[in-house]
Amino acid sequence: MATTQVEPPPPQVEETSSIQRVIIASSVGTLIEWYDFYIFGSLATIISTQFFPTTNPTAALLSTLATFAVGFVVRPFGALFFGRLGDLVGRKYTFLLTLIIMGGSTFAIGLVPGYATIGVAAPVIVIVLRILQGLALGGEYGGAATYVAEHSPVGRRGYFTSFIQTTATLGLFVSLGIILITRQSVGVAAFNDWGWRVPFILSVFLVAISIYIRLRMSESPLFSKIKKEGKTSVNPLAESFGKKENLKMVLLALLGATMGQGVVWYTGQFYALSFLQSVCNVEYVQANTLVGAALLIGTPFFIVFGALSDKIGRKWIMLSGMLIAIIAYRPIYTAMYEDTNIKNKTEVAEKTNVAVKAAMTGTDSVITATTLKTYTDGTSYKEVKTETFPADDAKKAVLAADKKLAKPVIKKEVTLSAGGFWLMVFLVTIQVLFVTMVYGPIAAFLVELFPTRIRYTSMSLPYHIGNGVFGGLVPLISTRLVLATRPAPDQPPSDLLAGLFYPILIAGVCFVIGAIYLPNKSHDNTME
Amino acid sequence: MSIKKILGIVWILMGGAIIPFIVLRAIQEIGEKPTQDNWIFWSIVLIVLMPIIALSMILFGWYAWQGEYEMIT
Structure with missing residues (x-):
């Protein structure tokens, strides 16, 4: 008599409660890593005064490197190093290691004595720690996305991995929140002096909790299966980038998805904040608060678009986000500028107040004129003009x-x-909604593009080049483009929106390549 | 011939054109104003950004021209 054997469920299918634990363990750790990474960027001005005084040219150079180098050079290296490790020894221990490195280096930055205490050693130590942060971040994301995707059932991968996608934005939100709370609690002067160290030191407690959670997790079922069968890759780097069959997909992921996603991400979150502060002159706390509010409102949409991608496919959600961003950026930034432009507002003349103060700094006379204006719509404007008149002939x-x-x-x-x-x-x-459209489905999209044996390595590199290089360069290149519109070096730029040309161009090329070449993966997609 | 293949030539040409465009621009700007800021900016563009864009576009274009992406739908 013939017997019917009931096959066990495929290894990627797990119970909901188990997947929830996987998501929490992965997301909390990844969120903390993003938090660690962003507090350095958010506190860049204070850090530069503590560690990189402009009076020392070497320190000033290191400051620039610290701000930019890690984002675009070190992250892809971290992706290669930890991606390889993750494909060789497993996802769990690799992204546990990245968490420890990130937490340790962040904590250490909070303890490094300033330039005034230990001289040029201070910026050198900070640079080394920042490089470690970048390497760890390069390894973390791919591990978390792969780990969650390999636990997810077919047809829900977009939804489950979208929780990982919220972590970058939430990490930024938490970093802004903790910085603001600390600043308000200790006062601006104390914060600039020592309070800025608090967000760094706090990281060690967050990381400890995350390590505890992650240690209790088991290895990815798909990776465990191929390891048991002896099918893991012997050389993931050679297999990922040395073979045409896989390299062509890496290139497609980069040029048709991640480079556009990277510039949309950085424009929507970082450039927006920078534009508010440096071009629109919005007050520091208000600028951070309003960006924080926008991040909080927009974050659930990562999950909405991740889940939607399981139903209608990932490709057109991501590409629609890119296209709408390309079309909408200039009108949005024009509206942002006009909303803060006091020339458009009616001044309440009787409320205007001008105070002039004279003081001596050494032998120099310093005149400070503070003007306070109020407008009929409730906007207020403060201008502090400081002029120095030296007595010394050499200074004159x-x-x-x-x-x-x-x-x-x-x-x-x-x-x-x-x-x-x-x-x-x-x-x-x-x-932020554009960001959620391009970023929500991308983890599922990337993991589905590559086989399990080299997935960690293959997906991490295009992700970190797209985000670290193309996205990370948005502030640098956009600022440069704006400055290039100055008729003369001592005159203001003629086009304050010129900086948008870079993200629009990159997202535009990415959209064309993606629309023509990308596959439209969706719920019927199984992973090898 | 499919559009994917034909556009392969466009990507190769774009990747190739980026190299002289950026190099000449860098030489011009650094020559006009050899400040530290200029050096850092153009070093980053020349060493990091340009090779990634140029190489990936050329290689991607080559694969497209070879019909490597024809089966992907």
Whole structure:
């Protein structure tokens, strides 16, 4: 008599409660890694004064390297190193290692004595620790995305991996929140002096909790299966990038998906904040608060678009996000600028207040004029103009020779009314929605593009080049493009939106390549 | 011949054109103003960004021209 054997469920199918544990363990750790990575960027100004004084050219150079180098050079190396390790020894221990390295280096940054105490050793140590942060981040994301995807049932991979996708935005949100809370708690002066160390030191507790959670997790079922069968890759790097069959998919992932996603991500979150602070002159706390609010409103949409990609496919959600961003960026940034432009507002003349203060700094006379203005819509404007008049003949000669130094220092600050604030939240939220469209489904898209034996390595590299190089360069290149529109070096730029040309161009090329070449993966897709 | 293949030539040409465009621009800008900022910016573009864009576009274009992406739908 013939017997019917009931086959056990495929290894990638797990019970819901188990998957929830997997998602929590992976997401919490990844969120903490993003938090660790972003607090350095968010505190870059303070860190540069503590470790990289401009009076020392070497330290100033290191400052620039610290800000940029890690993002685009080190992250892809971390992706290669830890991706290889993850495909050789397993996902679990690799992304546990990245968490320890990230947490350790972040904690250590909080303890490094400043330049004033140990001299040039301070910036060198900080650079080394920042490099370790970048390497760890390069290894973390691919591991977490792969780990969750390999636990997910077929047809729900977009939904489950989208929780990992929320972590980058939430990490930024938490970093802004903790910085603001610490700053408000200890005061601005104390924060600039020592309080900035608190967010770094706090990281060690968050990492400890995450390590505890992750240690209790088991290895990915798909990886365990191929390991048991002796089918793991012997040389993941050679297999990923040395064979045409896989290299062509790596190139497709980079040029047709991640490079566009990277610039949309960085424009919608970082460039928006930078534009608010440096171009629109929005007051520091208000700018961070409104971006934080937009991040919080937009975050659930990572999950919405991740889940939707299980139903209609990943490709067109990601590409639609890119296309809408390309079309909408200039109108959105124009609206942001106009919302804060005091020339568009009616001043309440009787509320205007000008205070002039004179002081002596050494032998120099310093005149500070503070102007406070209020507008009918509730917006307030503060301008602090500081001019230095040296008594010393040598200093006078320096000022006469350098027009830049002779100019008074003017600091402008716009505090938006409630209406203006919420309009700005709306404009930034739209950009976060673009981010959720391109970023929500991309983890599932990338893991499905590559086989289990080399998945960690293959997906990590295009992801980190797309985000680290193309995305990470948005602030640098965009600022450069804006400055290039100055008619003369001492004149203001003629096109404040010129910086958008770079993300629009990259996203545009990516959209064309993606639309023509990308496969449209969806729920019927199984992973080898 | 499919559009995927034909566009392969476009990607190769784009990748190739980026190299002289960026190199000449870098030489011009650094020559006009050899400040540290200029050096750092163009070093980053020349050493990191340009090779990635140029090489990946050329290689991608070559694979497209060879019909490697024809079966992907």
